[in-house]
Amino acid sequence: MSRKLMKDGRPRSPFSITVMALLALLWSIPTIGLLITSFRTRDDAQSSGWWTALFNPFGANWTASNYSGAWTGQDFGSGFINSLVVAIPATIIPIMFAAFAAYAFTFMDFRFKELFFLLIIAVMVVPIQVSFQPMLGILGPRGLGISGQYIAVWLLHTGFGMPLCIYTLRNYMSTLPRSVVESAKIDGCSHYQTFWRLVAPMSIPAIAAFATLQFLWVWNDLLVAKLFLKSENTTVIVKLQQLLGTQGQGQELLTAGAFISIIVPMIVFVTLQRFMIRGMTSGAVKG
Amino acid sequence: MTAGTSAAAPRQSLRADDDPQAALRTQPVKIAVGLVGMILTVWALGNLFLAFGFYPEKFGSKIVIGLLAIVAGVGGAAVIFYFLNMFVEGLPARLSEGLIPYAFILPGFALVALMLIYPTFQTINYSFANSDSTAYVGLQNYRTIFGDSEFWSSIVNNVLWLVIVPAVVVAFGVVVAVLSDKLSANGEKFAKSLIFLPMAISSVSAVSIWALVYAYNNPGQAQTGLLNAIWTSLGGDPQTWLQISTAKLNSILLMVILIWLQAGFAMVLLSSAIKGVPEDTLEAARIDGAGEFQIFWQVVIPQIKGTIITVFVTVFITVLKIFDIVYVSTNGQYGTNVIANLFFNKLFAASEAGQATAIVVVLLLAVTPLIWYQIKHFRDEEANR
Numbered sequence: 001m002s003r004k005l006m007k008d009g010r011p012r013s014p015f016s017i018t019v020m021a022l023l024a025l026l027w028s029i030p031t032i033g034l035l036i037t038s039f040r041t042r043d044d045a046q047s048s049g050w051w052t053a054l055f056n057p058f059g060a061n062w063t064a065s066n067y068s069g070a071w072t073g074q075d076f077g078s079g080f081i082n083s084l085v086v087a088i089p090a091t092i093i094p095i096m097f098a099a100f101a102a103y104a105f106t107f108m109d110f111r112f113k114e115l116f117f118l119l120i121i122a123v124m125v126v127p128i129q130v131s132f133q134p135m136l137g138i139l140g141p142r143g144l145g146i147s148g149q150y151i152a153v154w155l156l157h158t159g160f161g162m163p164l165c166i167y168t169l170r171n172y173m174s175t176l177p178r179s180v181v182e183s184a185k186i187d188g189c190s191h192y193q194t195f196w197r198l199v200a201p202m203s204i205p206a207i208a209a210f211a212t213l214q215f216l217w218v219w220n221d222l223l224v225a226k227l228f229l230k231s232e233n234t235t236v237i238v239k240l241q242q243l244l245g246t247q248g249q250g251q252e253l254l255t256a257g258a259f260i261s262i263i264v265p266m267i268v269f270v271t272l273q274r275f276m277i278r279g280m281t282s283g284a285v286k287g
Numbered sequence: 288m289t290a291g292t293s294a295a296a297p298r299q300s301l302r303a304d305d306d307p308q309a310a311l312r313t314q315p316v317k318i319a320v321g322l323v324g325m326i327l328t329v330w331a332l333g334n335l336f337l338a339f340g341f342y343p344e345k346f347g348s349k350i351v352i353g354l355l356a357i358v359a360g361v362g363g364a365a366v367i368f369y370f371l372n373m374f375v376e377g378l379p380a381r382l383s384e385g386l387i388p389y390a391f392i393l394p395g396f397a398l399v400a401l402m403l404i405y406p407t408f409q410t411i412n413y414s415f416a417n418s419d420s421t422a423y424v425g426l427q428n429y430r431t432i433f434g435d436s437e438f439w440s441s442i443v444n445n446v447l448w449l450v451i452v453p454a455v456v457v458a459f460g461v462v463v464a465v466l467s468d469k470l471s472a473n474g475e476k477f478a479k480s481l482i483f484l485p486m487a488i489s490s491v492s493a494v495s496i497w498a499l500v501y502a503y504n505n506p507g508q509a510q511t512g513l514l515n516a517i518w519t520s521l522g523g524d525p526q527t528w529l530q531i532s533t534a535k536l537n538s539i540l541l542m543v544i545l546i547w548l549q550a551g552f553a554m555v556l557l558s559s560a561i562k563g564v565p566e567d568t569l570e571a572a573r574i575d576g577a578g579e580f581q582i583f584w585q586v587v588i589p590q591i592k593g594t595i596i597t598v599f600v601t602v603f604i605t606v607l608k609i610f611d612i613v614y615v616s617t618n619g620q621y622g623t624n625v626i627a628n629l630f631f632n633k634l635f636a637a638s639e640a641g642q643a644t645a646i647v648v649v650l651l652l653a654v655t656p657l658i659w660y661q662i663k664h665f666r667d668e669e670a671n672r
Contacts, residue, residue: 006471016469024481030496049511085353089360096364097395104391122658123403127608129647131406149340159402192372220489222611241491258495269487
């Protein structure tokens with residue numbers, strides 16, 4: 001009997017263990033295939049499946065040349081830096097604006113508050129495609145002429161990320177004890193001081209959660225980067241998409257390029273997963 | 288600017304200590320410093336960002352621009368709010384109390400208005416205009432797209448995606464959440480991490496990954512695609528999977544990619560909902576003699592219904608706008624086109640802004656019920672708070 005119990009005293013479930021092991025394996029296989037293929041030579045990759053290299057690791061020709069080829073030859077190196085330059089400001093800037101707005105929506109009373117907030121909820125659902133033709137006009141040569149530059153993309157991602165950020169932060173802030181803010185007010189703190197000294201530090205978990213989501217979204221975005229960045233400023237995802245489009249030559253670099261595009265979000269994801277799950281479960285879902 | 292802030296900051300605290308009535312009076316110095324500070328900050332930020340745009344070479348390298356942008360964006364936002372706050376506090380107390388909330392929501396809301404609300408109306412406007420949005424053509428764009436068979440086949444595909452993907456993702460999420468709940472703590476963490484991981488992967492990278500699964504080699508050659516390797520070992524002929532539109536097979540294979548990406552999201556939310564189901568309700572059902580299966584359907588499911596609906600709606604919205612996977616893998620060929628991809632090709636490959644915006648308006652109409660749902664959901668939540 002004791003062998004069938006886990007450390008915490010619950011019965012062991014062989015069925016769950018088997019099914020979950022299978023599912024976890026199934027979910028990992030495609031990525032494992034990519035990782036292995038990215039280290040295989042062009043000839044090997046074209047003449048046999050990646051699993052043959054896995055089963056016979058000493059008979060296969062391993063190489064890192066795909067990575068150097070993608071990084072310098074296909075310019076994934078500058079795409080990688082562009083991705084960072086695009087993604088980091090586009091993650092941090094919306095949070096600042098949204099945090100103030102979320103504070104107002106949570107702790108202040110004002111006319112049309114409900115209407116403003118409902119508008120925020122409504123635009124969360126609106127497809128971002130609505131903004132392309134008008135924003136190409138405003139940011140493009142007929143307007144400000146900044147289309148193609150980083151700032152155009154920062155602005156767009158800030159606008160597109162704002163509704164969700166305000167919504168997430170407001171949901172989190174409304175779980176903070178109101179009495180803290182009330183007592184700060186009695187002590188003579190202005191709203192500005194209350195925000196910086198109390199509410200912003202207390203909201204760090206939600207901010208971290210949104211930052212993770214927004215970073216992944218901006219880094220992984222194809223549409224905005226493709227339309228609003230000129231080719232020397234473009235991101236690693238656009239580079240990968242262009243490489244996918246060219247059949248034949250450079251195919252062996254594709255897997256290495258894909259891995260280069262995955263590695264940063266994966267690191268961010270693994271390190272901040274804890275925050276993200278907490279934020280997702282406390283912010284997006286309460287019902 | 289710096290002189291202004293350092294002079295004004297102590298004044299505020301002194302006044303408050305000296306004379307409680309001071310806070311109620313108008314303070315012209317604060318108003319002036321706040322106003323000038325705001326204007327200067329916006330002006331400086333605007334120039335800096337325009338300089339990034341027009342003279343990127345002056346900054347040396349991209350990394351310098353990136354670092355400067357982070358500092359200027361975040362610091363600038365803080366400084367703007369500082370002066371805005373000072374300006375509003377300088378106003379007479381009654382006015383100030385009323386204005387501060389608007390000052391706080393203004394910058395964020397202005398960006399939402401510029402990037403999403405204004406374009407929504409402008410897009411509706413453009414949908415009645417010609418291909419470069421210079422003259423009105425009435426309903427011509429709508430007539431053209433409704434007469435286009437590609438449009439209707441895209442609609443059919445979109446509906447198929449909407450019927451299949453959210454349901455499968457939710458069902459999968461529930462199954463994984465229930466099963467992983469029965470594992471040891473470490474086993475659960477490990478298995479869930481592996482299923483959650485694709486959430487970090489972009490659609491473009493996902494298509495690259497799945498290209499290795501769907502790859503095709505001529506008959507007689509070794510099959511390098513996993514699916515064809517399995518298929519041929521079972522005695523079949525190698526297939527070009529993404530070109531088979533019979534029974535929408537290729538669309539379904541593309542859906543598999545999205546399900547693979549989204550499953551982790553559903554699992555995480557549903558798993559935390561299942562852990563929130565009170566143990567005593569399960570215990571009571573067991574005492575009453577209910578089997579595990581009955582407990583699942585009649586005790587667990589009703590209690591996590593809210594989360595199920597939330598996950599379903601979130602995935603539904605994602606699927607409605609599905610673009611990247613189709614664009615990168617087939618670009619809508621072989622009968623796999625979807626609305627968002629059709630829009631993209633109309634706008635950029637065909638330069639038909641009128642028809643493209645008309646397609647977005649159709650998409651917009653499709654999401655309208657969801658807006659209503661989201662608002663209702665929010666109101667219910669507020670009522671329960």
